[in-house]
Amino acid sequence: xxxNEVINRISFLRTKANxxxxxxxxxxxxNDSYINHLESKRNFEPSLTTLFAIxxxxxxxPEEFFYSDLQSYKLDLQLISMxxxxxxxxKEAVLNLxxx
Numbered sequence: 001x002x003x004n005e006v007i008n009r010i011s012f013l014r015t016k017a018n019x020x021x022x023x024x025x026x027x028x029x030x031n032d033s034y035i036n037h038l039e040s041k042r043n044f045e046p047s048l049t050t051l052f053a054i055x056x057x058x059x060x061x062p063e064e065f066f067y068s069d070l071q072s073y074k075l076d077l078q079l080i081s082m083x084x085x086x087x088x089x090x091k092e093a094v095l096n097l098x099x100x
Contacts, residue, residue: 030050
């Protein structure tokens with residue numbers, strides 16, 4: 001994941017959490033323009049500590065943030081959770097259905 005993708009994911013999570021850039025900046029203890037600067041200046045990198053603070057302030061987790069398809073994370077998580085409850089034969093049936 002490159003810096004542009006990290007910044008795009010920050011913007012996505014911020015928007016999903018219905019936070020303004022200013023509100024998120026304050027939530028992580030930064031000056032009011034920190035997130036605006038981060039999102040507009042593609043050569044500005046947050047520290048790991050700040051990135052984790054941003055993720056938490058947006059109501060997310062590092063697992064979600066770094067998931068390969070951020071937009072389908074919750075749906076994939078629900079599907080995996082449901083699959084775990086199936087008996088082995090049921091899992092095989094689902095796999096066979098998927099393959100056809």
